[in-house]
Amino acid sequence: MKPISVQRPPAEMFHAPTLEVAHALLGMELHSTLGGAYTAGRIVEVEAYLGSQDPASHAYRGPSPRTAAMFKEGGHCYVYFVYGMHHCVNIVTGPGGTAGAVLIRAVEPLQGVSVMRERRAPAPDIALTNGPGKLCQALAINLEVNGEDLRHSQRLWLAGEPRRSLSQVIESRRIGITRATERRWRFYLAGNRYVSRILPDDTPLRRTTLRSTEAG
């Protein structure tokens, strides 16, 4: 069994710029007691959505009943229902009134794998949590916890230390959207088995500072 963290991250991490929160979440853990069982997974793939500055964001045109949770303070979650059958979960970023969010696209199972198998049957183990809809099913995440404060919740919460090194992070274009596809705001852990998709033009994340010339 892989080690599980019990410590919640500092609440300040959710007030960093959304892209930084997306990076920091990689490697952290998402824990759930929803559906009458304890399940948890390590976050291995995320996408950033920058609210009013991002045509691909559900919040681009401002708040609506559906997207109200995105406008909460950083550290809450935004859960939505899509394609008539799937749920997806986001970590909200920034101060209240703004709508940054980080979609959790894949986790690596850490706890409650047998329960995940029951919930996801007949999927093979590799497909338990390697997609945004799949992981919500495995962790029993649904609209019941839309808007939950993950900083204090006993039903759904984050654990572990925010990531600092970006050396194992791959940058990619976002999956399944039709707008703003040129913005490479999908990030995942290099080599991780549970990443949902590898695209031909994926590249290691480049540092944006201290970099005056192209790579040699």
Next chain:
DNA sequence: CTCTCGATGCGCT
């Protein structure tokens, strides 16, 4: 492996 397509509910134009 890749591509295509149907399922299925709901928010928005």
Next chain:
DNA sequence: GCGCATCGAGAGA
């Protein structure tokens, strides 16, 4: 009506 931050099955390379 249209389209959707998806998934799984099936066909073909």
